């Protein structure tokens with residue numbers, strides 16, 4: 617049986633392992649936290665730092681295939697493992713391009729993929745020489761996630777709070793909608809494109825509020841979004857699964873925002889709402905099976921369950937019974953022991969024919985279900 621290792625043991629790893637149970641595969645997880653969401657679902661759990669060269673190298677030597685559930689891994693070790701015959705999804709070179717937002721934006725530019733205009737700045741002092749670019753969005757090259765490395769600089773008064781690190785300074789896009797298109801490719805020229813997802817964001821936490829699939833967008837916009845997602849995936853020249861996040865602006869133009877070279881939050885609904893989920897799809901790619909069917913079985917909405925404000929400690933799920941009683945919901949709790957404000961603790965997928973009804977119901981669930989301590 618093939619041995620497959622996952623770098624990172626969060627909820628993405630957990631859901632990947634749930635899908636692995638359908639296939640003949642021995643699973644390994646590398647993660648620092650012995651109580652992480654994926655720790656109890658794999659065959660072999662290895663405690664260690666995914667950013668450390670020797671740790672990743674030694675972990676990778678015992679498996680045939682490796683994948684990631686987060687970008688902040690040691691790419692040098694992956695490159696060496698690849699050269700020694702371990703199959704790595706995505707390829708380390710593609711991961712290197714994406715891992716750093718500066719490299720990622722330069723890649724879009726090089727491939728002539730529409731993305732918000734930007735400049736690269738080395739530090740805060742360099743920002744001061746580019747005040748004419750403001751207002752703009754500053755994104756640190758490495759180390760940010762879930763909106764933590766991204767902020768809007770409205771004018772010179774915001775400089776004191778800017779990131780003092782190599783970063784991208786990007787023009788503000790008048791965003792009308794945020795979309796994501798997930799593409800799987802097996803490296804033999806075959807690809808599967810999931811229906812576009814539309815994402816609605818929480819204005820304060822900058823964390824996903826709810827998402828809808830298929831996205832409610834004109835056909836031409838969908839075509840553009842799909843074409844751009846394909847350009848990104850072709851350009852990266854790597855098998856695997858990729859979530860391409862895009863903006864639709866007020867004129868209907870579409871821009872690539874960023875790409876995740878892995879399973880992604882924007883695809884969680886595919887577990888119940890697609891024929892082959894993003895997790896199932898990645899196993900098919902890694903194990904050499906035919907690609908699955910990415911089509912939607914029904915429209916769906918997805919709500920992240922995040923830690924409520926003002927509560928930190930052992931997690932309790934207030935209102936859970938009410939949500940579990942609903943006939944068209946699927947509840948996923950990630951098994952995280954402790955909660956804190958904004959922490960992703962789980963998600964709820966709703967399926968149904970009527971989009972309005974799904975949105976309404978998502979609002980009801982948002983009020984009902986709270987993670988407290």
Ligand code: ADP
Pocket residue numbers: 732753755760761762763764765766786787788789790791794817822861873874
């Ligand atoms: P992260 O990698 O932390 O998710 P993103 O690059 O996706 O960061 O940015 C987070 C959010 O910030 C986006 O979802 C979007 O709402 C907003 N944002 C990012 N870039 C721009 C931009 N150029 N113009 C306007 N808003 C932006």
